[in-house]
Amino acid sequence: MATEHTSALVVRKRLPVGHTVTVAVAPLFVLLLAASSRSPAAAAADSFPVLIEPTLVAGAQEKGAVCLDGTPPAYYFQKGFGTGSQSWIAFLQGGAWCSSNTTETCSQRKMTLYGSSKFMGPRTFDGILSDQQPLNPNFYNWNRAYVSYCDGASFSGDAEGEAEDGTKLYFRGLRIWEAVIAELMEKGMGTAKQALLGGCSAGGLSTLLHCDNFRAKFPREVSVKCLTDAGFFLDTKDLSGERIMESVFSGVVQLQNVSDVLPKDCLSKKDPTECFFPAELIKSISTPTFIVNSEYDSWQIQNVVAPVGSYPGGTWSNCRNNIQNCSSKQIDVLHGFRSKLIHDLKVAEGKRDWGLFIDSCFTHCQTQWNGTWHSPTSPRLGNKTIAEVVGDWYFGRREVKQIDCKYPCNPTCGS
Numbered sequence: 020m021a022t023e024h025t026s027a028l029v030v031r032k033r034l035p036v037g038h039t040v041t042v043a044v045a046p047l048f049v050l051l052l053a054a055s056s057r058s059p060a061a062a063a064a065d066s067f068p069v070l071i072e073p074t075l076v077a078g079a080q081e082k083g084a085v086c087l088d089g090t091p092p093a094y095y096f097q098k099g100f101g102t103g104s105q106s107w108i109a110f111l112q113g114g115a116w117c118s119s120n121t122t123e124t125c126s127q128r129k130m131t132l133y134g135s136s137k138f139m140g141p142r143t144f145d146g147i148l149s150d151q152q153p154l155n156p157n158f159y160n161w162n163r164a165y166v167s168y169c170d171g172a173s174f175s176g177d178a179e180g181e182a183e184d185g186t187k188l189y190f191r192g193l194r195i196w197e198a199v200i201a202e203l204m205e206k207g208m209g210t211a212k213q214a215l216l217g218g219c220s221a222g223g224l225s226t227l228l229h230c231d232n233f234r235a236k237f238p239r240e241v242s243v244k245c246l247t248d249a250g251f252f253l254d255t256k257d258l259s260g261e262r263i264m265e266s267v268f269s270g271v272v273q274l275q276n277v278s279d280v281l282p283k284d285c286l287s288k289k290d291p292t293e294c295f296f297p298a299e300l301i302k303s304i305s306t307p308t309f310i311v312n313s314e315y316d317s318w319q320i321q322n323v324v325a326p327v328g329s330y331p332g333g334t335w336s337n338c339r340n341n342i343q344n345c346s347s348k349q350i351d352v353l354h355g356f357r358s359k360l361i362h363d364l365k366v367a368e369g370k371r372d373w374g375l376f377i378d379s380c381f382t383h384c385q386t387q388w389n390g391t392w393h394s395p396t397s398p399r400l401g402n403k404t405i406a407e408v409v410g411d412w413y414f415g416r417r418e419v420k421q422i423d424c425k426y427p428c429n430p431t432c433g434s
Contacts, residue, residue, distance in 0.1 A: 068143035069150075071095045073167065075136060076198050084198035085189045086169035087117075087125055087134035092195040095142055095165040096206070097150060103160030105212040109203060109233075110148060110165050113220025113249070113384065117171030117190075117274060118267040125171055125190075125274075126182040134169050146385075146392035147217065147246075147406070154389050157410030158215070162207060166199050166222075173225035176275025190275040196229060204236065213242040215413065219384040220318065223250020227300040227308070228280045234306040244413055245308040248386040249316060251297045255359050258329040258352070263322065268295045298363040307372035309412050309419075310364065311386055311405060314357040315342055315426055318383040324356055342381040342426060354425060361422060368420055374412035376405055379423040380432035399431040 073093035076084065080091050099106060114133045117125035125134070132138040148163045149155040170176060170192030180188040200208075208214065216233045218226040230245040237243050257263050269292045271277065278291055282303035285294035293299055301308070325339040338345035345353065360377070367373050378385075378398045385391035385405055391398060393406030400408065400421040412419045423429055 068145070069097075070141040070143060071097060072141050073136065073139045076195075076202050079195070079198045082194060082198055083189075083191055084194035085191050086136055086195075087129035087171060087188055087190070088137070089187065089189055090136040090169075092169055092199060093136045093139050093167045094199055094203075095144070095167070096203075097144060097148075097163045099160055099162035101160045103158070103162070105207075105210065106158075106161040107203070107208045107211045107214045108147065108158060108161050108163045109200065109208070109214070109216050110163070110387070111174060111216075111218030111222030111225045112166060112168035113218065113222040114168050115171075115221055116173065116267060116271045118270045125180065125188050126184070128171055129182065129188065132167070132169070134171065136167070136169060139167055139169075145389045146387040147409075148387060149389060149392075154393055156393065156406060157413065161215075162211075164199075164203055164208075168222060168225075170195055170275075172271050172275040172277055173221045173228060175225065175228055175277040175280040176271075177279060178274070178276040180274065192275065193277075193279060196225075200233070200236065209236075211237065211241060215244055215246060217246035217248065217386065218250060219248045219387055220250060223247035223384075224252060224295075224297065226250060227297055227304065230304050230306045230308055232280075242413075243306060245304075245306055246311065246386065246409065247297075247308065248311040249313070249318070249384045251310060251312045251316075251360065251363070253319065253323065253356070253359055253363065254293070254296050254298070255323065255356065257323060258325055258335065261329065263326055264296070265292060268292050271295065298366075301366050301370075307374075308367070308370075309374035309376070309409055310367055311376045311409075312360065313382050313385075314360055314377055314379045314423060315353055315381050316360075316383050317342075317381050320353060320356065320381075324352065350426065357425065364422075374408070374419040375421055376400060376408050376419070377422045378432065379426045379429050381426070382432075396433065397431070398429070400429075 073095055075091045075093050086092055117128055128134040147158055148165060150159050152159045172192045174192040174196040176190040176192045178190040182188050216226055226245050226247045234243045252264050254265050272291045272295055281291055281294040284303055285299050321339050325335045338349045378400060380398050393404045397404040400423055408419050411417050
């Protein structure tokens, strides 16, 4: 059973993205004293991150493994070192879906980095992909690959369509998945001693879709597990009674032909759209999986529970953007979302070797950012950060199935 927590001890304070501190001229001993008193995590956070260039998948176009616009897919890679040289993480990028039964949203998407490698520039690795031990204590020296998302269907489709301008749209997420993983296997992942497949948001959903397939690519003796972050999307009604995610996923399933990645046992009993939801996917996954999710996931509150147009006037505008602005009646609605999430997670609770970190923070995606993954201001359950808990689970140090109390009980969530 999951452990439900009441509180933790650390209060979070956020700094703006890109925050810098300017230091005036000071005596040398003052600077040395300040440096010696800083924590290793703070020192690592201030070091200049390495910019990593995208790697285009070789021979992808010949295999039809292409982005929406026909360009080759890409990933970002940092080589492991020391004791992590034979350990691998493949992390799948998120970014919603081509969600309409028409090709309109995909036509727009192909003109961005979510539909074309032409727009993919260099990036840094943070959170679970950081190479700084104080920021990423368990996986810092592993081989780390971040797979760019350019198909609009959680790496699962195999079809073609026509864009609004008459050009072809390629829905080849499944081929991209196979091509990228094949290249990583050739790069050294094929001889890994341990491996972890992860992803955030739409990439977290993709992790569930491909988890057992990833496991099957390795010998039985290799430790292979999966980690989904903010990928547990609910089939629930919005404020007007509409089932937004059902409509979104129906559009994805019909437009992009994703049936090949869906569990066969589910398809034998249910509609493919229903089988695309995590609540159904987890019933069929046999590979040990860890689920990180917020009980009050900010993206789902803004787009699934209270999307624009689902409420009169501006009655929910402030609440949906910041849970601290919600009235007691609005909080009760959000508690209902929490109850639905916990109910749908019962299957995962009962699975041996699975793990849960379900906090009450108003956030979306927590594993790929230093601030939420492992820092003095990170969310905590049982006084442990997500990084610590995931490490405990992956290496079998203890069973971890933790579900937070209701908002606003956890002071480590911050604002």
